[in-house]
Amino acid sequence: MKKTFTLQLSPEEAYDSQLFKETVLKKAGLSPHLEAAFARQTRRSIDARGRKVIINVEAELFLNEKPGSLLDHFPAYQQVHQADPILIVGAGPAGLFAALRAIELGVKPIIIERGKDVRARRRDLAAINKEGIVNPDSNYCFGEGGAGTYSDGKLYTRSKKRGDIRRIMEILVAHGATEEILVDAHPHIGTNKLPILVAKLRETILGSGGVIHFETRVEDLILEANEIIGVVTQNGDVLKGLGVILATGHSARDIFQLLHRRNVLIEAKPFALGVRIEHSQNLIDRIQYHCALDRGEYLPASAYSLVQQTDFRGKQRGVFSFCMCPGGFIVPAATAQGELVVNGMSPSRRDSKFANSGMVVSVELEDLPEYQKFGALSAMYFQADIEKKAWELGGKNQVAPAQRMVDFVNRKVSSSLLDTSYQPGLESVEMREVLPDFISARMAMAFKAFGQKMKGYFTNEAQIIGVESRTSSPVRIPRDRESFEHPQIKRLYPCGEGAGYAGGIVSAAMDGERCAEKLIASYVKR
Structure with a gap:
C-alpha cells in the first residue's frame, strides 16, 4: 500500500x-x-x-511493499553499427544527447570532438590552473562533456518543456547520477561526479555502435548546391553523413569564423558580460538563512538569484546573477592564449568556504557601434577584446584582475585583495580599465541595489574577479522554427548553446535530442 x-x-x-x-x-x-x-x-x-x-x-x-524506481523512462538503445550515419560536431551535452537519441531511433551517430576524452582533459585543466598554459582544444570549455562537465553541473533550467526535462534527468540517473536529481527543485551533480557520468554516456554510445573521434577539429564544410554532405578535419580527413548537427558550444570562435568565411548565414546576437563576484559562503548563508553563526548541519550551502534594471544614458539594461555556485570555486575558462575568462564550478558536496556567481550586464547590439563593421561577428569581437584587456591587466597570464566590491563602486583601487578560490591568483586593478563604461556604471548601480535586497551583500569583504564573458553565444546560427534546419544550408542543424538555442546542460541536452529527431525524420529512410 x-x-x-x-x-x-x-x-x-x-x-x-x-x-x-x-x-x-x-x-x-x-x-x-x-x-x-x-x-x-x-x-x-x-x-x-x-x-x-x-x-x-x-x-x-x-x-508492506518495496517501492520501485523513481524512473519512468528506461531508454532502449539499439545496435546501429550498420545503420545510416549522421555527423554530430561537438561532444557536449547537446552532442551527446543527440547521439543517444539517434541510437534510440536506429541511426548511427558519428561524433567529432576537437578536445580530449573527459579523463585526459584533466591534465590540460591542471596546466591552465598551475602554469597558465591554455590548450586551445582542451580546456574548461572544450572536450568531452563540454563546458558543464568541469564547471559545475547544475541541472536547473527555465525551459517550459517540463516533460523533456524529466526525460533528460532520468537518462542521467540511468547512467549513474543519483535519484536525488529527480527530487531537488534545483538539482546539481557536481564537477567531481560529472566526469564519471559522461564516461558512461560515452560507453553507451560506443557500445551501441556509435563512433566518437576525439582530438578531431572540424576545419571546413563540404557543401554542394546549398546542402552539407560532410566535413573536413584538421588532418584533411573527410567525414560524411546524412546530415550534420552543429553542437560546438558558445566558445568555438573558429567555427563562427568558418561559417562567416563560407557565407553560411549567421547573425550577431545579444549576450551578457561582467565579472565573477566572490563572497564567503558563511556570509551568504547568514543572509539567506537568517542565521547568526552558520547554517548548521543539515542545510545545504545557500544560493541566491539577483536582478536589477539599470538606466545609463537613457538606456535600460538588466544586471543579473548568472550560474551562482554555492560552496564553489572560480576557474580559468580561456580557450586561447592571450585572453582571460573566468567561470564558476561547485563539487557535489558544495563544501568550499567560498560562494561565487557571475554578475553580468545585458549587452545589446546597439551598445557596440564601433564593432558593427564586423557584421555577424560584431559581438564576438567585442567579447574577445574585453578578454584580451583582462589578460593584459592581469599580467599576461591567467592571473585575473580583481577589486573589492565597495572599492569598485567608489572608484578606488583595492590596497589588498581577499583570499580567493581562484587558483592562478589575482591582481588588484581598477576594473573600469577592463570593463567599458556602459557595463561598469550599471554594475555599480546594481551592487548598491543588491545590498538593499540582501542586507550584507554589498561589502568590501567581497571582491569582483574578471571577466565573466562566456555566459552565452555572441552569435546565433539561424534555423527554421519548425524543422530546426538552417534556412540556407540543407541538412545542417544548428544546435545547443553555440547556435543560440540553449543555456545550460539540460536545455542543451533537450535541444540535442530535438535536433536529432528533426534530422532523422527529414532525411533518414524508413
Missing part, C-alpha cells in the same frame, strides 16, 4: 533519513518505529523567505 503526503519540515526532518521516516509515519498515524515501512521524498524545495527555514516535501510512504 502506498500513501502520499505534502509536508513542511525542518531541515533536520528533511535531510536526516531516519528522522524523515519517523516524521512521515507519525503523519500517517503509525508507530515511528514500524519496520515494514519505507518512506521516500519525490520532490523537495527550500523556502527561506521567513525567519525560519522550511523544507517543502512531497513524500511517499510504502507499507
